[in-house]
Amino acid sequence: MDNNNLQSILSSLYNKDISVEQAVAHLKDLPYQDLGFAKIDHHRALRKGYPEVIFCQSKTPQQVVAIAKAQMSHGETVYGTRVSDQVLAAVKEAIADVEYDELARVFWRRSESWKMCENTHGRILICAAGTADLSVAMEAQRTLEIIGHESRILSDVGVSGIHRLFSHREILQDASVIIAVAGMEGALPSVIAGYVSCPVIGLPTSVGYGSHLNGMVPLFAMLNSCASGLTVVNIDNGFGAACAAASINSVRII
Amino acid sequence: MDNNNLQSILSSLYNKDISVEQAVAHLKDLPYQDLGFAKIDHHRALRKGYPEVIFCQSKTPQQVVAIAKAQMSHGETVYGTRVSDQVLAAVKEAIADVEYDELARVFWRRSESWKMCENTHGRILICAAGTADLSVAMEAQRTLEIIGHESRILSDVGVSGIHRLFSHREILQDASVIIAVAGMEGALPSVIAGYVSCPVIGLPTSVGYGSHLNGMVPLFAMLNSCASGLTVVNIDNGFGAACAAASINSVRII
Amino acid sequence: MDNNNLQSILSSLYNKDISVEQAVAHLKDLPYQDLGFAKIDHHRALRKGYPEVIFCQSKTPQQVVAIAKAQMSHGETVYGTRVSDQVLAAVKEAIADVEYDELARVFWRRSESWKMCENTHGRILICAAGTADLSVAMEAQRTLEIIGHESRILSDVGVSGIHRLFSHREILQDASVIIAVAGMEGALPSVIAGYVSCPVIGLPTSVGYGSHLNGMVPLFAMLNSCASGLTVVNIDNGFGAACAAASINSVRII
Amino acid sequence: MDNNNLQSILSSLYNKDISVEQAVAHLKDLPYQDLGFAKIDHHRALRKGYPEVIFCQSKTPQQVVAIAKAQMSHGETVYGTRVSDQVLAAVKEAIADVEYDELARVFWRRSESWKMCENTHGRILICAAGTADLSVAMEAQRTLEIIGHESRILSDVGVSGIHRLFSHREILQDASVIIAVAGMEGALPSVIAGYVSCPVIGLPTSVGYGSHLNGMVPLFAMLNSCASGLTVVNIDNGFGAACAAASINSVRII
Amino acid sequence: MDNNNLQSILSSLYNKDISVEQAVAHLKDLPYQDLGFAKIDHHRALRKGYPEVIFCQSKTPQQVVAIAKAQMSHGETVYGTRVSDQVLAAVKEAIADVEYDELARVFWRRSESWKMCENTHGRILICAAGTADLSVAMEAQRTLEIIGHESRILSDVGVSGIHRLFSHREILQDASVIIAVAGMEGALPSVIAGYVSCPVIGLPTSVGYGSHLNGMVPLFAMLNSCASGLTVVNIDNGFGAACAAASINSVRII
Amino acid sequence: MDNNNLQSILSSLYNKDISVEQAVAHLKDLPYQDLGFAKIDHHRALRKGYPEVIFCQSKTPQQVVAIAKAQMSHGETVYGTRVSDQVLAAVKEAIADVEYDELARVFWRRSESWKMCENTHGRILICAAGTADLSVAMEAQRTLEIIGHESRILSDVGVSGIHRLFSHREILQDASVIIAVAGMEGALPSVIAGYVSCPVIGLPTSVGYGSHLNGMVPLFAMLNSCASGLTVVNIDNGFGAACAAASINSVRII
Amino acid sequence: MDNNNLQSILSSLYNKDISVEQAVAHLKDLPYQDLGFAKIDHHRALRKGYPEVIFCQSKTPQQVVAIAKAQMSHGETVYGTRVSDQVLAAVKEAIADVEYDELARVFWRRSESWKMCENTHGRILICAAGTADLSVAMEAQRTLEIIGHESRILSDVGVSGIHRLFSHREILQDASVIIAVAGMEGALPSVIAGYVSCPVIGLPTSVGYGSHLNGMVPLFAMLNSCASGLTVVNIDNGFGAACAAASINSVRII
């Protein structure tokens, strides 16, 4: 409900094209669908640039399927993250042509109107410090794909053998945004952000053990980076990093 | 030292325009100045788009002045953050026409070649939840100014009276990037990121008490936001939020 | 054992209606039943307004059944929370007409004298930020029902799409008490408490991941709310929030 | 801006008593005053039942005085908490007949229309475990007074000599709401909540040392109480406990 | 190897009753048995008053059985704590007449010379706050029994209905030492230590949820008790509490 | 108020030696003195074996002096701990013949009836790991002295040169109770408790830096000791360790 | 790529023995093999003295096998740590003559050129506090073996019976480096480092319970040791302790 809508509804009322009751109804109109246990936000694509995504963790398979079907009935693209085996089984049974990626733990079904974004600054780069961080990096890449942004993954370029990273200098410098994925001590984003000028998003993972505190160590390391221009998302939050990168990569016409 | 340089040095060597010794020297050339206790990174402006900044906390006044003078002798803009009273006094005495902002705790002296950036996506918006968060918001604004980006502050728009925020709908929707500053429970960035499509940077502050843990609560709240596209910087890190925002706001030509 | 009892026992003694031994016995009389491993507090309904509830976590199925049967033999309503599958199976086998709710993880059997409270301020509102918070919200609702208070749940009204909450303005403003349930960053109670004048109880949930710390983040966010009049209960403690809400909703005659 | 207002504005427009521009202006009207660094929420009394309070910590004396004067010019009661010596000096100089309490660290100036609430359930009881907790208890009492609720303090009734508490049985049972203030191990609220049926608000204090973690221990102890019906506020948050108690103590007419 | 031994060995040497080599051997004599992976401390009974106990957690069933058999071959009593199902099965198969308690998770086999201690101050009392704390209380009781001290358990006497505790006043005041077992907010030991003069040992349990932090909350509450004379052992450490209580309960002849 | 009192009061009533009103009064008689801000527990000496002690931290000098004077007027010994310079100055001015120890931060004034305990098991030993731990060890020794128990301090016997401890073998083995004081890694109590059979109380101190967490490290180390029979008090709590040691050292006649 | 290589490549270029393109290629040559998901660092043996090791935790069995085979095809020794049952099964099936140790959770296959190091300072000693720490100690020993260093384990020499350690004085004093492994309170490394002059590496384990925090307690205890010369590795990091010990034990020729 933006300012133009407001002007237009009030003008209609002033011109008596609509009644006071209709104006009240318009002004209180619900931009979401109420399933009882969930209120699907069908206007999110307008507001954020991409549809509401189903965060499947802590939802029952039944709830996930119901939300997905409601979105499909509005012709929307469906995309679910953090999928358990049970949820995936239920989704595969309920939705005929659903696609999924078991490593990234996501499923999706593109709407008919789905297409890649046309106005982007370029290609997003995802650097993963170790092989064990790949699952989180893949969640980011799958999410970018659904939102319509192209991306590329450089895997196993962590700081214990830093020459592996710097041999890809040109790829680093060509990126429009970089998502730097790291567990353990989380040093990779600092090194990258000290080297490039594009925005860098630190994505800590829970890969580690002992005093690693399930990812708190790389999270804090990234937040305390001595390299400027680095911002950070939650541990293992490939989805959030992708949304932020897509937002940065979108050409804005102001 | 980029790829073109490498090609060019090696070609000179191949053509015997330079000796092996000169090639070695070029390939090992130091893009920084060694003060003994500090190695000033004069190439940072090329690499990152803005000069090295003096983080004054934990440095002695003598060290700060020496670094500032070395930068000035290279014709660089000088900018210092987290300035104590002692450092500020030393800087004011040592540098004739230095400028400063006591609320933001920064000082600066623009070089002759300083100018605002010409290719930006628009104006950066800084939203501060409470009056007590202003000092951190001001550090962000001063930093943006030095880096060459225009910004505007909306103060006291926290969630305890959320109508104060939504009455500025148009300003929110016109921004190219938003820095959302909040202490206490840190809910403001979530509400903003749920509302706009541009990138939002959460900037937690240490304003609070008791179980606030000196800013850890708003930091964690922002990292766990249910709104997508939000990234976060360290507590009270106005400088870092500004660098990230400037990086996002810069038009890239790829 | 209140003051009137004391007066009355002592008067009986003074009048030699009872012996010293009987007075001692009365004054030391046990208002509970001793099962050896448990001492059932049969006076709790008098003291607190509702009977002792069986917190089943960390109890063996045998212990739960024994306590339930002891309560039933006193004609009391039985109500158990945090029921595991094993406990539920044992209870269903041991108690003929027991009722239960698998999502809320509770079972109950109303006594013959059970009835809804007659003197309440109105209807209690339970707002749940996300679908995944429903299980905790349901524990609160079931508890309120057993204690005799009517309630209503608004689900999926979190701050990532805050218009979904404000479209229920009137329901919010009609409530006598509101329980605001939220995981993730826990911002919902702040927004509600900034909007209404009735008491608001923040109920954090363990829904989240990474730096969420199993619910510590929304717990701390609620404790540090910039909205006044908000109080908080333990993570996932739907039972406690319901007891507090019922206590507030009870009309007191002083 | 409630539903009746909306109806009334739209009817005026329909009847052309006001223009479209006027309707837009009304619908976007600001219920707050913009001081630049602060946006004073003059509608808060309507929304919450008491005026906006000045949380003075982290504000400059100049900011506090400016906010206080703006409130006074609207005929509102002024009330500031967490006052430092500097803020108090500035306030005493700037506001002629200001009152203050140095132990509770608050100042106030009642408006002409100030009066005690007329519809309350009764008297609020504040129980403080130790003498050292009195400062926080006093912040609660002063706040209640300004909001218009009567209260009484029982001091030094902690669990190390629990007979001191139980000798006040009748006072406990007569209260409409109890605020239980405790530092150290924070056991007092549990004992009280196990004894009375009225709502109990746990108010942890930072009184303690060593592994006390500046109040985190009593805070967590209260959140994990085995007594039902207990809710909790932030450490040392006498103001918040008072607001919650006042909200509970207000007779609602639904 | 005490002082008398030293005198005696050296005198023998001085008198040439033993050779230098024998003296060296005596002075370096190993008061333990080396199994390779374990060095059994057969002198512990002399030093501490009770034999070495097998802490079974993190040991393989084979290791537990081997240690138990080595102790039996020295005629020692065998006692194992924190027994998993696998360890218990292995022990039952390997040791003919072993006894065990599944709730307390311990097994034992008394040596022929085992007997109750003769010189004790009296009977040790174990108070458990809730039924769910019984398993830990039982570990303490079984340990005391093996060490030769009589004890008694009072169960379900937590602070949510504190009259259940005080109805056992005489038992409390007759105890020579009290072990106070509590999970949740851990208030019971404070209340008891404020009431009795004998030593009180706080034994926190992991019974709780949410912000309970697996027992850290009652542990910290007990450490911060406002009641003096209370000491504390690790979470769920019934064994340690029993050893400390036995040590206190032993009559010392100095 | 013990059982004999109860019998006696009720018998008097039965015999009409006292009226019902008098019986009520007796049964509700206050065993403490109410100063308004403090309720002095004059019965504590009966209940605990030593008088109420003034914990001076977080109390104003005026409050400390008032409590001390009230105790003196009852002929009680006065003892204050954690004394700041301001409190000590106020106490020295207000109480003519007060004594104090600046290292231990305590003051005291013995009552006329004060005397050393007559029935103790022996002498208490205090072992301090480093010179820096002496202040806390002294608080324990001064407290023991006031309570009437003799003690001896062994200083600087930490594990970095463990031969310094073992050269005092006989003193260790003669002690009736040992208080083991240690900062840094807190290993001393483990080593001692593995060596002696008397009760050992671990007293962690805040001496350390960096990851020492202000004493949490030695506190946790002691709680996790592999030596049995060790109990622990709060960080820097010399007073508490002394009370526990005195309680253990008292000969009980049962 | 060291300095000599640089000189040599540039001389070849100067002498036109190689072209500019070849020089560029040489200077950018990749010292690793790219498997897509992993970039194997074949130069690590040159740089670090031992080949890249496969940290198997968080890798799929397929990834582990593929990396192992790639290393074998370069004639390198293969060594994997933190092996799950699934990974071990896959490795045993895929690699004919692989060896493994189930307690240490490692597998290995020596290359043909594998041999023990020839220039070492001596034998490395591994002291394990308890039997339950053996698994971690074994990971260290197996790693040392693969890297080519001899070692010896002393098991069950913890501080609860410290005479078991000191009876091995000579072994302690003969070691070139000591790895001290301990869970619980982690006191063993302090005691050893206070006794010997060779470097001591503290290796904390997760053996413990309750407030042990999964190994954080011994980790912090070791970091805060009052014995000098002690350094520490991550919890359960037998591999890292072995690498550090091997590095210290290697004779350097400078």
Next chain:
Amino acid sequence: MDNNNLQSILSSLYNKDISVEQAVAHLKDLPYQDLGFAKIDHHRALRKGYPEVIFCQSKTPQQVVAIAKAQMSHGETVYGTRVSDQVLAAVKEAIADVEYDELARVFWRRSESWKMCENTHGRILICAAGTADLSVAMEAQRTLEIIGHESRILSDVGVSGIHRLFSHREILQDASVIIAVAGMEGALPSVIAGYVSCPVIGLPTSVGYGSHLNGMVPLFAMLNSCASGLTVVNIDNGFGAACAAASINSVRII
């Protein structure tokens, strides 16, 4: 007291060259000096290779001076760390020719027999990430000097401009041991340990702010490094890092 001493004392006794009493005295001889509050460990130089050092934090100036004088009277070198202004003033007044370094916060006075070590592997390298880390690096260097080891500092070579480090390749590769000092995110030791083969000691500093947790972040980052062979000391522990480096740098003759 080593094995040869034992043989020799016992032989003397056997030969009746000494009496039993003398043998007892020898066997119990104290290798330290007892000042009452301190027991100076004069044998430490024999045991550890360097004399006991005075950790001045938490000691009174009087205690520091007394310990220093006792050491001087034994002809030992005196060295104090973590010196406050008060301690330094007292030391300067009491010890005529004391030397000190205010940045490193240490003082020293070499004994007449002091000399540099003769058998070392080479020169120790200290790399400091930022200028603000210099104070801690200097404590390490001064300590090494006193212990007799040469060292060199490379300052301001942190990862935000990693070319500054790699331009010193040869210095890195020539070092016998490297101490890597870093605050902020603590990434420098990982990068160095991934590059060199000599032992690397990570030394975290408290330089940082916000979620830096006073140095816990770089401490944890170093412990979780993906580079092998890195060990770590406590935050700001320049002394400990130096002791460990010296121990590693000493040529051992076995």
